[in-house]
Amino acid sequence: MLAALGLYGLMSYSVAQRAREIALRAALGARPGDLVRLVVGHGMRLTALGLAIGVVAGGVIAHWLAGALYAVSPMDPLTFVGCPLLLAATALLACYLPARRAVRLEPMRALRGE
Secondary structure (H helix, E strand, O other): OHHHHHHHHHHHHHHHHOHHHHHHHHHOOOOHHHHHHHHHHHHHHHHHHHHHHHHHHHHHHHHHOHHHOOOOOOOOHHHHHHHHHHHHHHHHHHHHHHHHHHHHOOHHHHHHOO
């Protein structure tokens, strides 16, 4: 849960930082759906890379921690599938909500920084 909250905060902050870029693209004629798809696509590419690295590292580290685990196998499929799915869903939500909010802003207001 802590990882999901941290990921949500990081991704939503990252998207909020791009509000001016989104506003500029909107002012130049980009459609709102295309802008949301651009932002979510970028965020999900980063998330997929992080999840891939995390799953591989988790698989390596699980064998080292096998003695410390109680009543759970080191390669528990629920953990190795459930956690990445939860984090991917969190990242999707964290990218989509701020992107949708940024698309709804008036481009001139966002560009002025108000």
